[in-house]
Amino acid sequence: MSHLISLQAGVANIAEDAWQFVALPPSQQEVRKQAGKVVLFKLTGEQTVTPEQIAGTLIPANGKVLVPLTVFIARKTELQARLDQQEVGVWLDTHESLTDLNQAQADLNALPIIAVHVERFADGRIFSLGTLLRSRYGFKNELRAVGDVLRDQLFFLKRSGFNSFAMRTDRSATEAIASLNDFSQPYQGAVDEARPAFRRYNR
Amino acid sequence: MYKYDEIDQSLVDERVAQYRDQTKRYLAGELSDEEFRPLRLQNGLYIQRHAPMLRIAVPYGMLSSKQLHKLADIASQYDKAYGHFSTRQNMQLNWPLLEDVPDILAELAKVEMHAIQTSGNCIRNITTDQFAGVAPDEVVDPRAMAEVMRQWSTFHPEFALLPRKFKIAVSGTKQDRAIVQAHDIGMEFYLDAQQQLAIKVWVGGGLGRTPILGTVIREHLEWQHALTYCEAIVRVYNLHGRRDNAYKARIKILVKALGIDEFKRQVEDEWAHLKDAPNTITEAELARVAQHFEPMPYEVLAQHDASYDAATASNPAFAAWAKRSLHAHKIPGYRAVTLSLKTHGQAPGDASSEQMHAVADLAAQYSFGELRVSHEQNLILADVKLSDAFALWEKARAQGLASPNVGLLTDIICCPGGDFCSLANAKSIPIAQAIQMQFDNLDYLHDIGELELNISGCMNACGHHHIGHIGILGIDKDGSEWYQVTLGGSQGNQASLGTVIGPSFSAEEMPQVVEKLISVYLSERNGEERFIDTVRRLGIAPFKAHVYADKNAAKAEGIA
Incomplete structure (x- = not known):
């Protein structure tokens, strides 16, 4: 069963995923360790993808593909025809830069989908990236959260402009839908409702 | 103070429902420890040494009598009938059961309270001056x-x-x-x-x-x-x-x-x-x-009150308390009153359910039904008539809430420390209590004058030790507890961070260390100079020399 929640016009449903997620091949570099622990977070702006990984990424020849930002930037010419057919989307990690994306693709709305990959659910950069994509870059198409996406972050993801959620597959996506509406009257303005409570109601 | 409308109320009610469901999923094994952690933390729930600790939000330190009564009831029903007021103006329960927390939150929601964002990696309770709205030097009520x-x-x-x-x-x-x-x-x-x-x-x-x-x-x-x-x-x-x-x-x-x-x-x-x-x-x-923060319906009163003047003249104990505990007020004839939660020998900032009920009643009777928590971990009745001060003192004294030590050395700011907190490297409450007993002589305490002593049980600094005139930090050295001392820290416009005076001390040494610091101050001070000002004038050298004199002598003998 699909673990994708799709939110359209305020209604959430489990949807089939039309997109093939294209992952980078594993890096040959050693995992960085600090005090014996694997460092899970990459810092903003850090370059973590090697040219070999980009070149070695296998992109399916047919159908809709969701490709990593670094691959999209390096191999855009190769993808251009499929991009024109609305068959290419881009995903980025939370430490990657929206400026890089925007430089490679001036009109983001040519992309039918952008996904933000969150390696660990506690990485709140995903909320700022969603907010910026919607409010600063004017992105109007599908905005998807992928990776360690859990039910208890859904409300915040929704408010930050996401309308599609690839839930972690070991959890029930059907049950998670309820958490999109944990709160009915949020105080502050955000992407989904720009007006704070004091502008929505005569308090 | 701020009263909820239906939007505020729906938010806290929905939070209770959300957290009840999260707790249920955690107990059913549907949420891992790691996944539940930020959820419970953003509801103020820590897993501590003995039991979970629940931190309840007191926004910018304001409480109504009704809310304090509720906190007292919750402490009785779900905990060991006491609570701890923290340096972020919040209240902490040290012994609730994880399973009970949703019910506690539901009780809180009935009096427009919650535990939202009192911990975790998010924006925490916003704090302010405990004398907001009544301080004569206030430019803007924040x-x-x-x-x-x-x-x-x-x-x-x-x-x-x-x-x-x-x-x-x-x-x-x-x-x-x-x-x-x-x-x-x-x-x-x-x-x-x-x-x-x-x-x-x-x-x-x-x-x-x-x-x-x-x-x-x-x-x-x-x-x-x-x-x-x-x-x-x-x-x-x-x-x-x-x-x-x-x-x-x-x-x-x-x-x-x-x-x-x-x-x-x-x-x-x-x-x-x-x-x-x-x-x-x-x-x-x-x-x-x-x-919601309009001035209270104050009476028109004279600057002075004859009964108050008579009481201070005839009752030295009352006068000593009044000198430390009454604070200037914008309105003639009114004072803000600090009720000390620093009774010597008691854990700083702790209040029993009985004391909370008593303070709530005092607030209702003498201060328009409102009170504040200060970041110094005391309770404040902000709007008391001078003519009521004596009656208030008698009642507060009967509850052990009238120690005349506000702003003095034994008004110690102190985190829960190693007795309760799983982050702590060392105990802090027993150190505070030992120092309070060392300086249990009131005349001596008043002679030493204004002094802020802050204790933290670890470098997370919940006791704000860096900004104590004397700061004490618990550290762990090879599994045993030691205490590092800083001098010269200060809050306020002239904020400064203290300087470490040297190697750390054992718990037993601490009361004597403070005593030695004070003796240097008493012999070096100019007239009415406060401790912090003497430290600023002289630097830490003379304090350091005296505190370590015996140790150095012992060391020198050892070498000889």
């Missing part, structure tokens, strides 16, 4: 803006999972009592040249492992932009703050790494996009919230 900011920060979706905790303080007085310079964001309200409400914004202060005082990022911000400007700051932090190392994840580290000029440039770039967005505060909203 509480309406504090409430507007509380609402904005509650479940702010973009800032739900920051790199680390984020603390905001606001202040509207000439003499800062909210330690705005020791916060991630400090907002100092003032009236500008056009007599308009404006904000001086500080950023990047904080205590903890790496104590740093904040830097001014903007001298003049019109009040309407308080929220959008904070959004710009927190967004830059959220995107660029370090997440690979919890010890380097506070905004102060980012500000230092980038430099204030570059940090400010990035914030101002963000703000250029956010300025005038719908989160800009409207006149109507500020006015709506401000009406």
Whole structure:
């Protein structure tokens, strides 16, 4: 069963995923360790993808593909025809830069989908990236959260402009839908409702 | 104080339901420890040494009698009939059961209270001056803006999972009592040249492992932009703050790494996009919230009260208490009164359910049914008639709430420490109690005069030891507990961080160490000079020499 929640016009449903997620091949570099622990977070702006990984990424020849930002930037010419057919989307990690994306693709709305990959659910950069994509870059198409996406972050993801959620597959996506509406009257303005409570109601 | 409307109430009610479900899923094994952790923390629930600890929000320190009665009842029903008031003006329960927390939250919601964002990597309770609204040196009552900011920060979706905790303080007085310079964001309200409400914004202060005082990022911000400007700051932090190392994840580290000029440039770039967005505060909203903080219906009274003057003249115990516990008030004939939670030998900041009920009754009888929690961990009745002071004192004394030590050495600011907290390296409460017993002579205590002594059980600095005139930090050396002493820290406009005087001491040595520091002060002070001023004038050298004299002598003998 699909673990994708799709939110359209305020209604959430489990949807089939039309997109093939294209992952980078594993890096040959050693995992960085600090005090014996694997460092899970990459810092903003850090370059973590090697040219070999980009070149070695296998992109399916047919159908809709969701490709990593670094691959999209390096191999855009190769993808251009499929991009024109609305068959290419881009995903980025939370430490990657929206400026890089925007430089490679001036009109983001040519992309039918952008996904933000969150390696660990506690990485709140995903909320700022969603907010910026919607409010600063004017992105109007599908905005998807992928990776360690859990039910208890859904409300915040929704408010930050996401309308599609690839839930972690070991959890029930059907049950998670309820958490999109944990709160009915949020105080502050955000992407989904720009007006704070004091502008929505005569308090 | 602020009263909930249906929007406020629906939010806390929905929070109870949400957390009840999260707890249920955790207990059913559907949420891992790691996944549940940020959820319970953002509801103030720590897993501690003996039991969970629940931190209940007291927004900017304001409580009603009704709320305090409820806290007392909750402490009786779900805990060991006492609570601990913290340096962030909140209240903590040390022994609740994890399974009971949803019910506790439901009880709190009935009196417009909650535990939202009292811990975790999010925007925490906004703190301010405990004398807000009544202090004679106040330029702007900061509480309406504090409430507007509380609402904005509650479940702010973009800032739900920051790199680390984020603390905001606001202040509207000439003499800062909210330690705005020791916060991630400090907002100092003032009236500008056009007599308009404006904000001086500080950023990047904080205590903890790496104590740093904040830097001014903007001298003049019109009040309407308080929220959008904070959004710009927190967004830059959220995107660029370090997440690979919890010890380097506070905004102060980012500000230092980038430099204030570059940090400010990035914030101002963000703000250029956010300025005038719908989160800009409207006149109507500020006015709506401000009406909850209108002045109390004060009586017209004379500056002096004959019965009060007579009582102080004839009763030295009352006079000693009044001298320390009564604070100036904007309105003639009124005083703000501090009820000390620092009875010698008692854990600083602790109050029993019985005491809480008593304070709630005193507030109802003498202070318009409201009270405040101070970051010095005492309770304040802000609007007491001078003519009621004696009766209040008698009743407070009967409850053990009238120690005449407010602002003195034994008014110790202290975290729960190793007795309760799983983060602590060392115990702090027994140190506080030993020092209080060492200085149990009231005349001596009053002679020493104003002195702030702060104790933290670890470098997270919940006891704000860096800004104590005398600061004591519990450290762990090879599995045993030691205490490092700093001198010369201070809160207020002249905020400063203390300097470590030398090698650390054992718990048994601590009362004598403080005694020696005091003896240097008493022999060196000029006239009425306060302890902190003597330290500033002389530096730490003479204090250090005296404290370590015996140790050095012993060492020298050992060598010979």
